[in-house]
Amino acid sequence: MTLLTVNGAVVEVRAEPGTPLLDVLRGELGLVGTRFGCGAGSCGACFVLLNGRVTAACDTPLSVAEGREVVTVEGLAPGDELHPVQQAILEEQAGQCGYCLSGIMISAAALLADDPRPDEEAVVAALERNLCRCGVHRRVVRAILKTTQ
């Protein structure tokens, strides 16, 4: 058994310590908002916050997450509330297929927690590790900048 803190709640999971955190979140815990994209930490679809740091859940073993605070897209805001980034993404309609958005919003939330008023350059830099294939990049950047106004 491994004790994990996910979105503020302590949970017990049965998976082997070497199991990718992403599989634990999506499988045992049913938190499917964190997406699988590449399995190699190179697309950002599976980003979560680990003690506030943006981390690829697909190549992070469960053992590394033990004792740390995990925040997924479902935990960006309490209950049914939306994080300002989520709200802004909707207002700007900054999505098409939406598959990359969870990881993008995690990157953006981490940036804003660190720097509530980032400039455009900082926003773009914070998203460098997130891939988007539909091409909503500039809408996403506009949305994140909107939260700073």
Add this chain to the structure above:
Amino acid sequence: MEAEPRAAVSVGAGPGAAVSVGADGVISVRVGKVELGQGVLTALAQIAADALGADLGQVRMLPARTGAGPDEGFTSGSMSIARSGPALRAECARVRAACTAEAARHWGVSPGQVTVRRGEFRHGDRTTTYADLAQAAEAPAEGLPTEGAPANGGRARAPDAGARASEVPVFVGVSVPRLDLPGKVAGRPRFIHDLRLPGQLYGRVLRPPSPGARLTGLTPLPDLRVVRDGSFLGVLAETEPEADRALARLREAAEWDERDTLPDEHDLHTFLRTGPHETIPVRTPTNAQPTSDRPKDGRPESGREGEVHAATYGRPFIAHASIAPSCAAARWNTDGSLEVWSHTQGVHPLRRALAQILGTERIEVRHVEGAGCYGHNAADDVALDAALLAREAGGRPVHVRWSRRDELTWAPFGSAMSVDVAASVDAKGMVRSWRYDVWSQGHTSRPGYAGGVPGLLAAAHLEQPWTYPAAVDPSLGSGSGMARNAVPIYDFPAMEITGHRVLETPIRSSALRSLGAFMNVFAIESFMDELALAAGRDPLAYRLAHLSDPRAREVLTRAARAAGWGGGEPGLGLGVARYKGSGAYCAVVAQVAAEHDVRVRRLTIAVDVGQVVNPDGVRNQIEGGATQAASWTLKERVRFDRRRITSGDWESYPILRFPEAPEVTVELVEHPGTPSVGAGEAAQGPVAAAIANALTTTLGLRLRDLPLTRDAVVAAIQRE
């Protein structure tokens, strides 16, 4: 992934849609088109709401499935709004007419005296709603036909009176927010990857290491649930991580015989022009002599009369590269029937392909959303994988997800292409005649296309394998493949245009967003700039001098004006086309800077899609299509050696990243009276050309082979 509502009343099931009115007033609409992230179900909901006279909030778009709703083939080719829109509108108008007639009958007035707006039927002070009418219909011997009644029941009792389409559209033309986005932003289960069926197993397929490989040996793995049929090899497990571990062991246990079957990646022009071809005459030589542009005395004004310019352009194979690997689920029931869940672009064609391979017609395919696919990727292939693995699962459903590497190496690619273009010009540099030849593999191997074969990947690896012919092209009348947009938009007096389709190839190709249009517009519009420069003309003025289509002229001048063309802005280039010759007009001005890499600073776009259903939806599609096309143009190229596809991850197949994404501004040139056409594939070709032309403006040299990478620029400089 919500449960489907039980409809109280089914009043329409025509060719365009199945429309049911529930007792709660919710109007369920099932079309044959599927949501691919392009927002089509939101746009169709807007059309439905207006045709019903309903509120948008009461319209519920149901996912396509084979057991209900119309067969609309594939959701492809930017045809959904143009084709499905009118059919859906007609079906909804019939439902509205039936309900209007019912309200009129209750009130003892004629249907023409009843109005309906935002779901409320009214005559004088009396009002009723879709919910009231549906509830009344639930009582026997009264009201509307209930579910199970003849599908044309609504039509039979639908007089034209009161059935007129909404006088003033309420939702069409408005930037309604996407219906699917809130769930996605909240991280809810929305994608097929999130599907959890009771008792579900997880499957993985071990694909061969190379296209020519055959399985020759397998060390027994008695503790794993291995599925083998010829060279098709898979494994079943109780959980996803267990399935991944099992797959790793299976990989160690398999032995393959591999062969060098692939062409020289560095000489695709030769590869595409060698071997047997099908000749596709797109425009046969015309005898029209270019007389009007000649001086009256018939002699050239300068020595350039009759001068011939020629150039060769190329593009590599390009991957769909969806951000999510393809995924499906399947379950064989004890009665021998098969259920499949898939993010396919066409539930009916997929069903037919599965039936061909599996030898049963008792198959239902349901659509569940995937990530964006941008054409025919592996969505259909993985559905067969799931069906084959589920056959060994004892009635339990099996959920299969491909790996990133398989997605980038085994899904079909958009074909490489090679183009020769030549033009003779008059004394002023105006085009007198134009000759264009394009060599390419076919652009579709969708299920059921090439020779009627199922086309699904795993079937080619079975003990009793299907052999598939090379990809084919849709007919010229259906938008063509390699010849899509091979006919220039300009008024050239004489043209000869020919396609040459490769008939034998080891590389699997199929539809990638815009098919041949991306390459053809890149080649034509690059060459137009070359001709303009040779004539000493401004590229905009030179194009306009050859262009009589007023809508094309309008997008071109609007984009140029918005971008500050001719105002001293550095590094500009432009491109224009009308998609398929019959779809959206799109003009693009690119602003490029050559620094460490080729950087696109800005894309300024004017687009005319006829009547706009959802302005922000059109902008989003154009912005996204343009950004993706910038990625293709600047970075993308499937890599291979003579044996294996080697670009199997995001490092070896890089796509555009946030710091590289250009600012995109879109001007909608509206023509409300004209039919709506799709927006998803309008920008790709013009973007590529605009970037290439801007690069020439910036560097003074011409790159004719995509992608326009730093290495390509350096090589071109060294050649100069």
